[in-house]
Amino acid sequence: MSTTEIFLLAMLLIFVAPYLVWRLGKTDYFAPLVIVQIIMGIILGPGVLGATMPDYYKFLFNPDVVKTLNGIAQWGVMLFVMLAGIELDLKTVWQYRRESVTTAGLSLGVPLLFGCAAALLLMNYQGWMGAKAANWQFMLGTGMACAVTALPVLVLLLEKLDILRQPMGQRILRYASLDDVAIWGVLALIMLDWERVGRQAGFLVAFATLTFVFRRLMARLDESDRWYVAVIWLIACSFGADWAGLHFMVGAFLAGVVMDAEWFGQEKLDALFKNVLLVLMPVFFLSTGLRTKWDLGGYSVFFVAGLLLFASVGGKLAGAHLAGKVLNWKKGEASIIGWLLQSKGLIEIVFANILLDKQIITNETFTALLLMAAGSTMLTIPIVHPKLNRAQNRGLVGQASS
Template sequence: MAIIFAVPYAVWRVCRTDYWAPLVVVQIIAGILLGPGVLGKAVPEFHATVFTADVITALNGIAWWAVMLFVMIAGIELDVRKAWHNRRETGVTAGLALGLPLAAGAVVAMGMLGFDGWIGSQGLPWQFVVGVGMACAVTALPILILFMEKLEILRAPMGQRILRYASLDDIAIWGVLALVLMDWERIGRQVAFLVAFGLACIVFRKLMRAVPMRDRWYVMLVWLAICAFGADWAGLHFMVGAFLAGVVMDAEWFEQEAMDLLRHHVLLVVMPVFFLSTGLRTSWDVGGSAVFFAAAALLVASVAGKLLGVRIAGRLLGWRPGEASIIGWLLQTKALIMIIFANILLDKRIITSETFTALLLMAVASTMLTIPMVTPKLRTPGALRTDAADPAGRLRQP
């Protein structure tokens, strides 16, 4: 635990990496470096002494709870009502921002299928292609919020628009994941879970409205554990249950400042353990150069697909020059949600550790590009000028 918290913080603070690698990114990179592929190869005796089987089991337990909390908060922060109110603009932008990088990533995944060592033992080709493609299309809503706070645009009109696009993509991401994880041999359990979840939501929402504010936090945690367990029992994975637990809750049930503090504290106190446990799952067995080549191909597919999709949306909706570039790069933020997504694919043996490592490197590089690419663009005069939308959904200058 001392290593987990001391090493990334020291690098972040001493090297002043915040502009190109915020602390959360440094923690992810530290997890990779402390894993078996780097530290384990350099000093195997030390690695084996520190990261024993019992230690890894304990760390995994903390990591699972941390990521369940984080995914639930991401679900709570989704505001589907705002997306629906601006449905044409949001639907066009979110659809293109998700669809083009997904298609580009799927093309790379099909190429990877031609070589051994990338598809998992339980994965079908279509699951691998769709899973890797979706990993290229993911936008990490919670990290996007942190980045926009840092850039001081979260409450600006453009920031609120970007949140709508990312929210709709977040729903699509978890929907596709549920489809990929659908076990047709256990379909009865999964249908039973979804029916039970729907009925339980009715009771849960009435209960949350009835109880005092101070009790909602405790009820929320019990609800999270039950939903995660039910999804895992059905074969959908506990993180799908955690997202569903959050998405059916209204943000208005909690004080916004308190929810923001909870998200920050989860990132501070327990998520670093998840980053390390993620790094411990990396592998370079197919060869370091092959992993880096796959990561580079996936990065190109992710970045080019996202930027092209948002640029097409900007043309269709009549955005001002420069808007599409800012929005495209901010939606490029992947980090946590992509890593969580890839962890699930690895748990279900749809991908191998080598594919997981390539996706992890892609997510880190993609996220590190965001702040350096966006900051100069925001300094352009009029970059954050207020936008308005007419009833047809086409943006006009006020």
Template sequence: MSITEIYLLAMMMIFAVPYLVWRLLNSDNVAPLVVVQIVGGVLLGPGVLGAAYPGYHAFVFSPQVTLALNGIAWWAVMVFVWIAGVELDLRQAWRHRGESLVVAGMALVTPLLLGVGVALVLLGWQSDWIGPRAHTWQFVTGVGMGCAVTALPILVLFLEKLGVLRSTLGQRLLRYASFDDLAIWGVLALILLDWERIGRQGLFLCGFGIAAWLVRRVMVRLQEGDRWYASLTWLLACSFLSDWAGLHYMVGAFLAGVVLDAGWFDRARMDALREQVLFAFMPVFFLSTGLKTTWTVGAETVFVAAGLLMAASVAGKLLGVGLAGRMLGWPRGDARVIGWLLQTKGLIELIFANILLDKQIISNQMFTAMLLMAIGSTMLALPMVRNSHLVPARAPAAIPGGPLRE
């Protein structure tokens, strides 16, 4: 078979297998298609399919095919992260900064501290978890932030399924997640600081500030059709320069989106673009992520690490939001719903862990454990919220900063 034919066979597996499993199991209420696709990427990776059928796995996912798939995956995740940055409504979050900072801060710091504790325990257990180029502080901070991540795109998907996206509850959750997202990317940039490239990184950050100011002035003068092309060019330039500076191209992609206003683009068209990227391209990213999973330290060890991370992540979010709820006088039970919804990790956790792995902050084993933690915690969110009976399938709007019920 030619490389083209093998590539098409791999693409068919990437799209067909997770979809068939999702449809046959009817798992949408527990695991949406995007979660099944993430799981599918792990199953098609070397840890499962590669272990069961090594010859077939090496034939389908040869270096040439993997390189072609990675090209699609890079572009898909760049556009996806850029969209997440554009949709980050910091003005709305800042208008309600008092309440939002309390909730977002507690929802971030508590799982971060518990995650740091787990990272230190794992390092004391064995040294296979840390990447070859990482300092200890980078590793433990990266793992801790991995436990604190909230996936804004997956949160939007879950809020749509619950029918509360446009309600006051939904908008509150988006504000909390927006502050956390900004903090997470800021800490990630700090973790990635490379003292050998500190001159480049300083030049990039200073140049980015000037360039962002100029881009904003130009964008408001363009027609919307031209803004799309200009913004994608801006995305590519930021990603290239960010990677050149040693920060990672996905950091540049996020920054390229953050400085643009969502109001400059038609909402329906932006929603359609996000859905099409998620539908037509991101499954390739999930597969490329699965190809990085490994079990060389033993599957049992990796699952134990994933369980500890998941306990820190879930307990940290629920505890942090619970404390914030008490400080703000929320009715009993409301913090539990918000805590579980802020628990969703999914895509952003994959992106975050991929960056740490690419920069050799974490090992392949730690990457696998973080990926399993992201899958498990995300799959828990919807069932736990629905079982609370506080948010029915079509929930009423909530009082700003107050109870979830009418």
């Protein structure tokens, strides 16, 4: 077969397998399609398909096909991260700044500490810390991976629970938005390369200067032109950040965070987001799955995934309950908010990919983080749904935040 034919067979597998599992298995309650795609990406990787059907795996995912898939995956994740940046509503966060800062700080800080403690334990064993990682980078990177909240997946979960437009849902989005900013700030710190610090400073100065020009230009353009200029801006920012040593996804997020959703229309942005998830992100999940490894043994990877899951869930719940005591939340609020904020999904995978690219974590740690992200998100709906029903019976969810 030609490379094109093998590529199309790979694409067929990428789109057919998750869809059939999701639709025929009726997994939507505990595993939305996006989570099934993440899990199938792992299954189609070297740890499962490569181990059980090595000849077929080598035939289907040969180097030429993998290069093509990686190119599509990089473009898809750039668009996804840009849209995540656009979705941040920092104006509303500022309006409720005391509540938002307190909750976001505790719900990020506590799981960060739990994750750092887990990383400290892993540092005593070989095979988990990346070849180019300093101890503090591995600890902070792993800790932040446990603290991540997947904002785009959170929106999908809130829609599924029918509270996205209710006061409770809007509050949770504010907390997650502030955490998102902190996550990318910490990532930039982890990526800081003292040999390239001049480049990085130059990029940030150039970005700040060009942002002023870009925003003024966008305000004057017609909507049809804004979409095209936004794509050019995305590519330029991603290139600049990667050239500076920060990573192209950091640039993609920065490109989005300085854009206003009003420039494009919320309905059109939502449609683009759904189309990116449908058309491009499954390829990213597969290319992510191809990077998983089980060389240290499956049991070890599952043990570490469980440890990280405990740090993530336990830390988020502890942080939310602390915030509830400080802010005098009603009974049951802290548990609902904590469980929703601990969902991981896509941003966790993006974050882990960057840590792996920079050799801060190994493929085995990367695999454990993917398993943790899938498990974290799959727990959310089954646990939150009955809690929400009880809260709605008390009239809790429909009430505005104090």
